[in-house]
Each structure stands twice: as structure tokens, then as C-alpha cells.
Amino acid sequence: xxxxxxxxxxxxxxxxxxxxxxxxxxxxxxxxxxxxxxxxxxxxxxxxxxxxxxxxxxxxxxxxxxxxxxxxxxxxxxxxxxxxxxxxxxxxxxxxxxxxxxxxxxxxxxxxxxxxxxxxxxxxxxxxxxxxxxxxxxxxxxxxxxxxxxxxxxxxxxxxxxxxxxxxxxxxxxxxxxxxxxxxxxxxxxxxxxxxxxxxxxxxxxxxxxxxxxxxxxxxxxxxxxxxxxxxxxxxxxxxxxxxxxxxxxxxxxxxxxxxxxxxxxxxxxxxx
Amino acid sequence: xxxxxxxxxxxxxxxxxxxxxxxxxxxxxxxxxxxxxxxxxxxxxxxxxxxxxxxxxxxxxxxxxxxxxxxxxxxxxxxxxxxxxxxxxxxxxxxxxxxxxxxxxxxxxxxxxxxxxxxxxxxxxxxxxxxxxxxxxxxxxxxxxxxxxxxxxxxxxxxxxxxxxxxxxxxxxxxxxxxxxxxxxxxxxxxxxxxxxxxxxxxxxxxxxxxxxxxxxxxxxxxxxxxxxxxxxxxxxxxxxxxxxxxxxxxxxxxxxxxxxxxxxxxxxxxxxxxxxxxxxxxxxxxxxxxxxxxxxxxxxxxxxxxxxxxxxxxxxxxxxxxxxxxxxxxxxxxxxxxxxxxxxxxxxxxxxxxxxxxxxxxxxxxxxxxxxxxxxxxxxxxxxxxxxxxxxxxxxxx
Ligand SMILES: Cc1ncc(COP(=O)(O)O)c(C=O)c1O
Numbered sequence: 139x140x141x142x143x144x145x146x147x148x149x150x151x152x153x154x155x156x157x158x159x160x161x162x163x164x165x166x167x168x169x170x171x172x173x174x175x176x177x178x179x180x181x182x183x184x185x186x187x188x189x190x191x192x193x194x195x196x197x198x199x200x201x202x203x204x205x206x207x208x209x210x211x212x213x214x215x216x217x218x219x220x221x222x223x224x225x226x227x228x229x230x231x232x233x234x235x236x237x238x239x240x241x242x243x244x245x246x247x248x249x250x251x252x253x254x255x256x257x258x259x260x261x262x263x264x265x266x267x268x269x270x271x272x273x274x275x276x277x278x279x280x281x282x283x284x285x286x287x288x289x290x291x292x293x294x295x296x297x298x299x300x301x302x303x304x305x306x307x308x309x310x311x312x313x314x315x316x317x318x319x320x321x322x323x324x325x326x327x328x329x330x331x332x333x334x335x336x337x338x339x340x341x342x343x344x345x346x347x348x349x350x351x352x353x354x355x356x357x358x359x360x361x362x363x364x365x366x367x368x369x370x371x372x373x374x375x376x377x378x379x380x381x382x383x384x385x386x387x388x389x390x391x392x393x394x395x396x397x398x399x400x401x402x403x404x405x406x407x408x409x410x411x
Numbered sequence: 412x413x414x415x416x417x418x419x420x421x422x423x424x425x426x427x428x429x430x431x432x433x434x435x436x437x438x439x440x441x442x443x444x445x446x447x448x449x450x451x452x453x454x455x456x457x458x459x460x461x462x463x464x465x466x467x468x469x470x471x472x473x474x475x476x477x478x479x480x481x482x483x484x485x486x487x488x489x490x491x492x493x494x495x496x497x498x499x500x501x502x503x504x505x506x507x508x509x510x511x512x513x514x515x516x517x518x519x520x521x522x523x524x525x526x527x528x529x530x531x532x533x534x535x536x537x538x539x540x541x542x543x544x545x546x547x548x549x550x551x552x553x554x555x556x557x558x559x560x561x562x563x564x565x566x567x568x569x570x571x572x573x574x575x576x577x578x579x580x581x582x583x584x585x586x587x588x589x590x591x592x593x594x595x596x597x598x599x600x601x602x603x604x605x606x607x608x609x610x611x612x613x614x615x616x617x618x619x620x621x622x623x624x625x626x627x628x629x630x631x632x633x634x635x636x637x638x639x640x641x642x643x644x645x646x647x648x649x650x651x652x653x654x655x656x657x658x659x660x661x662x663x664x665x666x667x668x669x670x671x672x673x674x675x676x677x678x679x680x681x682x683x684x685x686x687x688x689x690x691x692x693x694x695x696x697x698x699x700x701x702x703x704x705x706x707x708x709x710x711x712x713x714x715x716x717x718x719x720x721x722x723x724x725x726x727x728x729x730x731x732x733x734x735x736x737x738x739x740x741x742x743x744x745x746x747x748x749x750x751x752x753x754x755x756x757x758x759x760x761x762x763x764x765x766x767x768x769x770x771x772x773x774x775x776x777x778x779x780x781x782x783x784x785x786x787x788x789x790x791x792x793x794x795x796x797x798x799x800x801x802x803x804x805x806x807x808x809x810x
Contacts, residue, residue, distance in 0.1 A: 200588070200711040201697060203597045204444045204604070210587055222709035246442055246696045251710025273696065275448045277432065278440055298446040300607065309445075323446055324605040 149292040151192065151239040151267040151315040155350040155371070158191050164403030165372025166363075167241070167352055168379050168396055169194040171212040172229070173221025175383070179229050184389035186236040188396035193236065194270065194374060197223050197244035204272045206327025208377040211384055223248055223257075227264040241268035241294065241315065249274075254282045258289035268292040268315040276309050283312065294318050297343055299335035310347035317343055319353045319370060327377045329356035332365050340369040360402035367406040375399060424739030426628070426665075426672040426730065433621020436736055438729030443620040443699045447600070450607040451699075455622040457527045462629060467522065474518045478551060479508045481515075481633065485641035485792075490760040495780035496787040500651065501763070501795045502638045504663065511766060511797030512634060512663045513544040513615060519630035521548035524611035531555040531610040535599040537564055537592030537659065538721035538768065539571025540797055541615030546580035556580035557610075559599040561590040564720045571801050589714035591723045592659075596698050616660025617728030620699030624728050628665040635670020638792055650674040651792040653785065657772040658682045658689060658742065659721045661728035663796040668740060676792075678740035680731060681775040683750070686715035688727035689735050689742035695726075702729040718747035718805065719767035721797075749774035751809050754799060766797035767805065 148156065155165055168190050170181045185193050198213035198221050205213070223244075230240070242261055249257045249271060261269060269291050274282060276295055286293040292314035297306055300323060310317050319340050322333035336353055343351050353366045354374030366373045375396075382392060433439045441451055461467040475481040483506050488499040504512035517534075524532060532549050534556065536542030542558040549556035558575055562584045565572050575582050583602075588594040596618075603612040617624040617631075643649045654671045656664035658680040668678045682690055692703030697712055705713045705725040715725040727742075734740035745753075750767055753774035758764045765773065772793050779785035799806070 200713075201593065201597050203600050203698065204446075206601070207587075214587075217711060222711075224709070247704070247706070247712070248710045250695055250701075251693075251706065272444050273442050273699070275441065275443060275445050277448065278442055296445045298444070298448075300446050300449040302449060305448075320446060323607065325601045 149267070149290070149314055151241065151292045152349065154239055155191060155316055159350050159371045163191070164367040164406055165191040165350060165352060166396070166399055166403055167192045167194050167372065167374045169196060169374060169376035170383070171196040171198055171209065171216050171380060172226035173198065173216040173219055174212055179233055180389040181383070181392060182233070182236055184393040185396060186238050188393045189400035190238055190396065191372065192239045192241055194241050194243050194376065197226055197242060197248055199245040199248055202245065204325055206325040206377060208328065208381045208384065209326050212380045215384065223252065227260055230264040239267040240265060241270060242266050243270035243272065246271050246274045249282065254285040258286050258291045261291050262289045266291065268294055270294045270296070270318060272296060276305070276312060279312065296320050297339065299323055299339050303342060306342055307346040310343055310349060313349065316350040316352050317347060318374070319343055319351050321353050321355045321357065324355065326355050328358040328381065332357065332362045336366060337369045360398045363399045364402040364406040367403050372403065424672060424734055424737045426669045429621065429625050433625065435624070435730040435733035438700070438702045438732040439621055439624055440701045441620040441699065442696045442701060444604065446604045447607065447620065450603070451620045451622070453527065457523055458622055458626045461523055461526060467526065471519055471522055474522065475515065475633065479514045479518060480506065482637045483507055485638060485645060488761050491757065494760065495777060497780050497785055498790045499776060500642070500645070500790070500792050502634060502667065502792060504634060504794060504796050505763070505765065505769070505798035509540070509544050509547050510800065511540040511544070512631060512666065513541040514547065515633055515666065516615065516627050516630040516662060517541070517544040517548045517613060520611065520613045521552050521554060524554065524613070525552055527611065529609060529611040531557065532613045533557050533599050533603050533606065533610050534613045534615060535559045535592065535595040536615060537595065537723055538719065538766070539564065539568040539575065539801060540721060542580070542582070543571050543574045543578070545613050546575040546578035549580060550578050557583060557602070559583050559585050559595040559602065561585045561592060561595045563590040564592065567805060568720055568801055591715070591720065593712065593715070593725055600698065616662040617665045617730060618660040618698055618700060618726065624700060624730055627662050628669060628730060631662050631666025632669035634663060634666040634794060635668060638667065639670040642792060646790055648790065650676050651790040653677050653679060653789055653791045655679045655681060655772050655776055655791060656794040657722065657768050657796060658727060658731060659686070659724050659768060661731045663794050665728060665730055667794045668734070672739065678734065679775065680740055680742045681772045682742060682744045683717035683719060683722040683771060684744045684746045686717045686722045686724055687744045688725060689731050690744050692726060697726055700729050703727055703732045718750060719771060721766070721768040722771060743775055745771050745774040745778065749778065751806065753777055754806065755810065763795070764799035765795055766799050767802045769796040
């Protein structure tokens with residue numbers, strides 16, 4: 139289903155992802171928890187250099203109810219280091235342009251704390267293009283959608299294997315940037331294999347939108363990325379990155395891991411063509 | 412003699428159904444991850460059907476009578492009343508089977524889970540009372556039970572941990588964060604995401620995503636409804652001047668208040684000094700609902716601290732936030748020491764050892780009677796939410 143008017147009205151994140159997808163490239167969005175180490179912004183540079191198409195930047199929250207142990211630990215570590223929305227965004231300013239969009243993810247309490255308007259304005263000033271709020275489902279999103287749009291922030295909505303089809307259509311329609319497909323019924327965290335629900339969910343999303351669809355939650359290895367690419371436009375890789383960071387991997391080590399994911403995605407799309 | 416004017420009864424403070432999208436004023440809602448939204452909708456649909464089904468209501472009423480021992484008595488606290496210069500009546504939830512009001516909610520949700528074809532209950536617990544109640548209802552109805560409990564609470568509520576295991580429940584220690592109720596709730600929600608197909612999340616208080624705050628209050632309103640009838644029979648005025656209950660998440664208070672919200676009775680919720688979501692919280696979203704939560708300047712939820720594990724929660728149910736805004740209920744705090752002192756005083760004047768949670772409500776009555784906040788001669792209905800057996804080791808260290 140192609141809808142050229144939609145694409146024309148799309149924001150910068152969506153335009154960027156669409157144009158890369160349209161060249162046949164599998165999209166890669168690695169995740170990092172802001173403030174996790176003193177020089178954490180080096181990870182952003184390493185991700186961009188390793189071929190990321192967008193970067194998800196987590197603002198740590200005290201009660202990450204949708205995250206598994208790895209990102210819980212990463213959040214706790216960052217908070218113990220004194221990380222906060224304000225400090226993380228301050229670290230971003232003064233960074234040279236990464237060349238790929240930054241998408242912030244965090245829990246709704248942090249958005250409400252500053253107020254949706256001030257929060258989105260601060261993201262914009264720091265050069266952030268998109269926002270993911272996993273505990274703000276579409277039925278509660280009204281308060282944020284227009285405010286985010288007005289500030290030039292693309293609010294990405296999540297779809298889950300449990301989402302009924304009519305609701306999926308609403309999510310796909312109201313999501314900006316891309317549609318975040320949650321691959322499985324569970325929390326974030328590495329898994330041994332890509333969930334069977336991933337394929338079915340992406341097919342169902344495809345039926346209702348031509349927006350880019352990124353598959354996340356559990357995607358941990360190059361093989362899984364390759365398999366995910368058969369169904370979705372790309373992958374989000376969070377816990378697999380953060381486990382390495384927590385184990386002491388620096389930006390260069392991560393660059394090698396991301397390059398292996400990049401290569402897997404590129405191979406898969408060569409194979410497809 | 413007693414001036415009723417300062418606390419008017421606003422029209423929408425009468426504790427009816429929440430507005431659209433599970434709202435109590437601006438609070439409530441369904442801020443659940445997308446993976447749980449459908450499960451919440453199913454609970455909502457099932458509860459709405461069940462609650463108007465005489466078959467379900469009858470089955471629940473019977474379980475409450477033959478298994479939980481309802482109705483619970485209203486006990487005049489004679490010696491203490493005399494000493495305080497007020498007329499204090501205790502609604503005795505401590506006399507229910509399993510020893511606290513938690514059983515009222517759990518029997519309702521467990522019956523609902525059976526009706527929905529679920530075979531397992533998931534629960535979080537702080538003091539262990541909700542966990543014990545859940546384990547009990549699961550055993551009674553042939554369901555499995557998995558209870559999440561903070562490591563710190565496992566240490567201080569060892570008796571209840573044993574009871575749960577004895578009843579056949581699996582108790583899962585939670586080792587993250589403050590290792591208390593807040594973290595146990597987060598972990599139970601995470602677990603539910605992966606188990607919606609066969610499990611019902613049996614939340615223990617008037618918190619969580621819609622429909623939980625409303626549903627749990629409806630299952631607990633039996634406290635208030637019974638007490639209303641008992642007060643009508645017992646009191647010359649029919650309705651007490653004050654209705655007082657302790658507030659953790661706020662379920663025993665909500666259930667009690669629901670019976671009196673449409674009367675001139677003044678409603679008082681008593682929080683722990685270190686867990687005063689209603690008295691000192693700020694607007695936020697946690698565990699699926701929009702309400703008042705203790706937070707730092709960066710918007711991080713702070714840890715609650717209370718001698719009573721069941722009050723160790725940094726937030727309060729959304730309906731309480733609304734009742735506070737309306738001025739329909741008032742929320743006050745008492746310290747650990749005041750609560751411990753009140754527990755001893757009740758033991759020695761009335762022969763009742765209360766749960767430390769319930770002792771908070773009494774501590775406010777004692778303080779307010781002393782400083783005139785509670786005019787002398789007032790009639791006071793206080794919900795005694797649970798018995799103190801679980802707290803003896805905590806008290807032993809203190810006394
Ligand atoms: C005896 C007792 N009272 C009160 C509470 C607080 O819960 P709520 O505020 O939901 O009534 C608890 C919670 O564990 C409890 O065990």
C-alpha cells in the first residue's frame with residue numbers, strides 16, 4: 139500500500155528512514171542508555187560510524203516496567219551516576235551532527251514531570267527528532283501527539299502481537315517516524331531466537347500502512363537481524379548492546395558488534411534482490 | 412456542637428463509576444504498555460458483565476460469608492473512647508479469614524479469573540497480606556498463584572512468606588530497586604506481559620491501569636456498605652462524624668469511603684510519613700495509572716519508607732488523588748513511632764493487636780483527639796484493616 143501524500147507530509151525522521159529503506163537497505167537502530175558512562179556520547183558516534191540508520195537514546199527512569207534485567211541495570215547504573223533528562227540533553231548539545239536521527243525513548247512520568255510542551259521543546263533544542271514512550275498507548279496519547287507534532291518531534295507508537303487489527307490500523311495511522319513492532323509478548327532483553335509472533339505482527343502492520351516498520355524487543359544477534367529483515371524494514375537492538383556496555387565494552391567494541399549486524403542486514407537484502 | 416460546614420459534599424465526590432477512559436477527575440487512565448492494553452480491556456469487559464450478573468454477585472457473597480467470615484463486626488472501642496473523649500467504632504477487617512481486608516478483593520478477582528478461563532493468579536505483595544489472600548483464593552478455587560515480593564519485605568514478613576508457600580503459592584523474590592512493594596509491582600507487571608493468555612493479574616490495591624482502581628474499590632466497598640448499615644443501627648445520628656482508614660495504595664480506605672461518600676461524614680485517609688503519596692505526591696504516571704507519586708526534582712520516583720510494609724508505596728490510587736483535589740477526603744500522615752505506639756495502646760485497652768498499617772489510622776485518631784482536630788464527643792468509624800500477627804517481630808525490636 140503506497141500513500142504518497144502521507145510520505146510527503148512526513149517528518150524528518152520518517153523521510154530519512156523511508157529514503158534509506160527505498161534503496162533496499164535494512165534499517166538498523168541501536169539503543170543506548172543516556173549517561174551510562176562519563177563519555178557516553180562516544181557511543182552515538184560509534185553507532186553512526188558503524189552504519190546505524192537512527193539511534194534510540196534511552197532517558198533512564200527509576201521504574202522501567204517494560205524492561206528486562208539488562209536495561210533495568212543500565213538505567214540504575216546511569217541514575218546512580220547522576221543521569222537526568224536535563225543532563226543527558228545538555229551532553230547532546232555541542233555534539234556535531236551525527237548524520238542520522240536521534241529518537242529518545244523514556245517512560246511517560248518523565249514527560250509529565252516537565253510537562254509535554256517543555257519536554258518536547260527541550261528534545262527539539264537538543265537536536266532530537268523522535269520520541270518513543272512505551273507506557274503511553276494510543277488511547278492515552280492525545281495529550282502528547284499534537285504537542286509533539288508542534289515541536290517537530292515525531293511520536294513513535296508501538297504495536298504488539300496482542301494488538302487487535304482495528305487498533306493496529308489506528309496505531310499505524312497515528313504513529314510518526316516509523317511503527318515500532320514489539321516482536322513478542324514480553325519485556326526487552328536478549329532472546330535465543332526471534333519470536334514466532336514477529337513475522338505475523340509485521341505482516342499485519344504492513345496490511346495497514348507503508349510507514350517503515352522496525353522490529354524490536356529481543357533482537358540480539360546478526361542471524362536474528364537477518365531473519366527479522368525478511369519481515370520488517372529493520373531492527374532495533376537494545377539489550378544486546380547494553381549488556382556489552384555493562385560488561386565494559388567501549389565505543390570501538392560496540393562498533394564491531396554493530397558492523398556485524400549491519401553486514402547481516404546488507405546480506406539479507408542482497409539475497410532478497 | 413460539631414460544625415459540619417467546612418467539608419461540603421461535591422456532586423462527583425460520591426464515588427460512582429469513573430468517567431470515560433477510567434478517569435477520576437484528571438487521574439486514572441490506562442497507561443499500560445501496548446502489550447497489556449488488550450488484557451486490561453478483557454478484564455474491564457469481564458468485570459462489567461460480572462458485576463451486574465446476579466449469579467456472580469451471589470457466588471461472591473457466598474464465598475465472602477462461608478469462607479471469609481463476613482460480615483465483620485463493628486466493635487465499639489469502649490475504654491479507648493473514654494480515654495480519648497470520642498466515640499470510636501472499629502470495623503473489624505482483622506477478623507476476616509487470612510486476617511485483612513485484602514481477602515475481599517482477592518475473592519472477587521479470583522472468581523472473575525475463573526469466569527475468564529484463567530488458570531493462574533499473579534500478584535504483588537508488600538506486607539504479604541495480599542499475597543496470602545491471593546494464595547488462599549487460588550487454593551480455594553483450584554488456581555495456581557505466583558506472588559512477587561521484594562527481598563526486603565520477605566525478610567521482615569517471614570511469617571507470611573511461609574503461609575503463602577504452605578498454601579501452595581510460588582513466592583518470587585524481587586531484588587531490584589528498593590526491594591519493596593513498588594518493585595514487586597513492577598516485576599508482577601513485567602511477568603504479566605508474558606502471561607496474559609492464561610494468567611490474571613490480581614492487583615492488591617486501588618492502583619494500576621483502568622479498570623483496576625475502580626474494580627478493586629467495588630470489591631472492597633463491602634467494608635463501607637456493611638459499616639454504613641451497622642452505624643445506622645448503632646449510632647443515634649446514623650452516620651459517624653468521621654470515617655478514618657489507613658492508605659497504602661488506598662483499597663481499604665476506598666472501600667470504606669465508598670459506603671459514606673454520599674453522607675456528611677468527613678473522610679480521613681492516613682498515610683505513613685515516609686509514603687505519603689496523597690499528602691505529598693506530585694502528578695505522575697506509574698504502574699499504569701496517572702496519580703500522585705513521590706518524586707525527586709528529576710521526575711524519578713523516590714523510595715517510600717515505612718515501618719508498615721503495606722504502606723511502603725510511593726503513590727496513591729487515582730480516586731484518592733481526585734477526592735483530595737475535591738476536598739471530599741483529607742489525607743494526613745503519622746510517623747512510625749506514632750503507629751507503633753497506637754498498636755500497643757489498642758492492644759492494652761481493647762485487647763486487639765492491629766496490623767501496623769491499621770495502627771496508622773488509629774494513631775491519627777489518638778493525635779487528633781488530643782489536639783482538638785477531632786472535636787470531643789465526635790463519633791469516629793475507623794477501619795481496622797488487619798491483624799498484627801505478621802508484625803510481632805518488627806514490634807519486638809521496637810518495644
Ligand atoms: C492490613 C493492611 N492494611 C492496609 C494495607 C494497605 O493497603 P490499602 O491501602 O490498599 O488498603 C495493607 C497492605 O498490605 C495491609 O496488609
